[in-house]
Amino acid sequence: MSVKENAITKVLATPVYVPCTLEIGPISKPAKLSGLVVELETADGLAGHGFTAITDEEIVAAAINEVVAPNLKGRDALSREGISEMLYWLLTPRGQTGYASHAISAIDIALWDLAGKRLNQPVWRLIGGARREVTTYTTFGFGALDRDELAAAARHLAGAGHRRLKMVVGQHALARRDEPRPLESVIEEDIRRVRAVREAVGDEVEIFIDANCSLDAYHALRLARAIADCNVSFFEEPLKGNDIPGLAEFRRQASMPVAAGQNEGQLFRYRDMLVAGAVDILQPNVCIGGGYTGGMKAAALAQAHGITIDNGGAFPFHNMHLHAGMANGGLVEWHLVSVSMCQQLFKSLPQRSGDQLVLPEAPGLGFELDQDGLRDIGRLPTSFGKGKG
Known part of the structure; x- marks a missing residue:
């Protein structure tokens, strides 16, 4: 596997809104949570996914798709520390937290998922x-x-x-x-x-x-x-x-x-x-x-x-x-x-x-995005290639 094959070619962040149910025995209560899914892909077609939540997902998605994605494309997906440092200076150069840390987190999780799949090992x-x-x-x-x-x-x-x-x-x-x-x-x-x-x-x-x-x-x-x-x-x-x-x-x-x-x-x-x-x-x-x-x-x-x-x-x-x-x-x-x-x-x-x-023995995170489920939720595009980045 060459660095060229492992170069990041696609970056997509999409917010999701998920109706949930809190069910405990006879008790059932409606609930809701929102989050953000990141998908990365390398030149040879390997894909990884990351996640963040407890934030304003629309803003984080815009930051990733508009600002982060152009700076990630072409980089070696195994360079997790280097990318983390780059994202720090790109998004939080004066120690800010907030939305930037959520964007960095989702990208980093996706990179570790990719690394695990590349090396055939679970992240843990x-x-x-x-x-x-x-x-x-x-x-x-x-x-x-x-x-x-x-x-x-x-x-x-x-x-x-x-x-x-x-x-x-x-x-x-x-x-x-x-x-x-x-x-x-x-x-x-x-x-x-x-x-x-x-x-x-x-x-x-x-x-x-x-x-x-x-x-x-x-x-x-x-x-x-x-x-x-x-x-x-x-x-x-x-x-x-x-x-x-x-x-x-x-x-x-x-x-x-x-x-x-x-x-x-x-x-x-x-x-x-x-x-x-x-x-x-x-x-x-x-x-x-x-x-x-x-x-x-x-x-x-x-x-x-x-x-x-x-x-x-x-x-x-x-x-x-x-x-x-x-x-x-x-x-x-x-x-x-x-x-x-x-x-x-x-x-x-x-x-x-x-x-x-x-813990799973499957490589990467050990679980995958349910694309059908994501489409049913209605906030993700029907194909990975759509959207900026």
């Missing part, structure tokens, strides 16, 4: 092959469930063998406080919801909570202290903006481990979290924080500080490769809505066995 083994399976935790406790439904869903999942359950708290408290929606009332209901889940599942099931950066320090700490006896395994992203000094102080005062990092787009942010002692668990997400190239560097920083990484921010089928590849890989988030989304976008996805997810 190329990263390091630390383990063949990963342990999952199940994110189920969304705001769409009222307190009784939340407890019933937790009870059902625990009965089905889910031993680690995550629920949302905060419920966009700061963003919606002028509705009016007093933060005090949000916290009081959160206290009742966490206690309802703990009572529903007993002491043998772990509980995790996630505020999605929606609280200030006072209310986050008030919540943490009020549910201290519920034995919460970690409090994820309690503070607005992942304020690093604030997280460090919160960690010193809270009675539970602190996790953060899923939405970070620059390596120095992970470094600063670790140096400040702001987290017990670092949560790089390959779909957001620079793909596998960025995720491996974040994991190495965490390892140097004696910190485990866990997957926050959903999308287990992409993040499982990082956690199986790295020695300090940790829990992978089995986010029920994002799993439903991925099942409509991809085929040959691995299946959970209990709380374990066995």
